Amino acid sequence: MGGIAVLGDVDLKRAQRAADDIEKAFGVRTGAVRLDVTDQRDLVGVVDAVERDYGAIDILINNAANDPKVGATAGQEFSRVENFSLSAWENDIAVGLTGAFICCQVIGSRMAARNRGVVLNISSDLGIVAPDQRLYAKVGLSRDQQPVKPVTYSVVKHGIIGLTKYLATYWADQNVRVNALAPGGVMAAQSEEFLDRVNSRIPLGRLARPDEYKAAVAFLCSDASSYVTGAVLVADGGRTVW
Ligand SMILES: NC(=O)c1ccc[n+]([C@@H]2O[C@H](COP(=O)([O-])OP(=O)(O)OC[C@H]3O[C@@H](n4cnc5c(N)ncnc54)[C@H](O)[C@@H]3O)[C@@H](O)[C@H]2O)c1
Numbered sequence: 001m002g003g004i005a006v007l008g009d010v011d012l013k014r015a016q017r018a019a020d021d022i023e024k025a026f027g028v029r030t031g032a033v034r035l036d037v038t039d040q041r042d043l044v045g046v047v048d049a050v051e052r053d054y055g056a057i058d059i060l061i062n063n064a065a066n067d068p069k070v071g072a073t074a075g076q077e078f079s080r081v082e083n084f085s086l087s088a089w090e091n092d093i094a095v096g097l098t099g100a101f102i103c104c105q106v107i108g109s110r111m112a113a114r115n116r117g118v119v120l121n122i123s124s125d126l127g128i129v130a131p132d133q134r135l136y137a138k139v140g141l142s143r144d145q146q147p148v149k150p151v152t153y154s155v156v157k158h159g160i161i162g163l164t165k166y167l168a169t170y171w172a173d174q175n176v177r178v179n180a181l182a183p184g185g186v187m188a189a190q191s192e193e194f195l196d197r198v199n200s201r202i203p204l205g206r207l208a209r210p211d212e213y214k215a216a217v218a219f220l221c222s223d224a225s226s227y228v229t230g231a232v233l234v235a236d237g238g239r240t241v242w
Helices: 012-026 040-054 086-114 151-170 192-199 210-221
Strands: 005-009 030-034 059-062 117-122 176-183 232-235
Touching: 005 012, 005 040, 012 030, 030 040, 040 086, 059 086, 059 210, 086 117, 086 151, 086 176, 117 151, 117 210, 151 176, 176 210, 210 232
Parallel strands: 005 030, 059 117, 117 176, 176 232
Antiparallel strands: none
């Protein structure tokens, strides 16, 4: 839509690959930078450099999160409440929630000072409802061995919605709109067994194709949503209405 997409990631190669793909697919200018959203000082330096190279940032999309993929084995990532380590708790909160706060603090504050800007925080259907742990169950494992979606994922994705509502009201009089997108699961390399289970819990009967969120993102990041702030746009195939 005429913007310059600058992708930031701790994994610079990943950001660069994605930026290249976007450039090729849409013929737009992109950029890639290495940044750690949990490191406030690092972020200030990167944001200074981005604004020098590309101009003022008009749109911030907070997307980074630890999101263990289905198929990961039981253990550190898919861990049960009883033995969930405090270090995993702290790391997940740091990336998903503190990181979004720091980006809002640094970039959103500059937008507020300029009286113009949009923030989009990426939540999840799991920011609306609790995970149905039966989706991840493995036959033959005892209850205490069963993999689960980590508790931190719910806390982060619900917290993102709280952050969104707080900042939407906080910056409303400085013309910075803050919204959240709650996407459902995206098709990737999930097993047939998992797909059967999850599809039966989605009214539209399938996970999302990777390109099915771009219109929602474009809407929330553009003037098309000029009267929308503090909102959560749920795009989940109906998953959370059942
Ligand atoms: N994939 C899905 O099915 C799905 C569904 C609903 C919501 N979401 C949400 O959408 C967002 C993107 O999901 P995804 O599947 O593309 O995730 P992903 O795991 O593929 O990508 C997350 C990215 O964050 C980066 N990252 C991690 N720590 C970082 C840090 N400290 N600083 C900067 N970058 C860091 C990772 O390197 C990675 O590239 C996440 O917030 C996720 O919770 C995903």
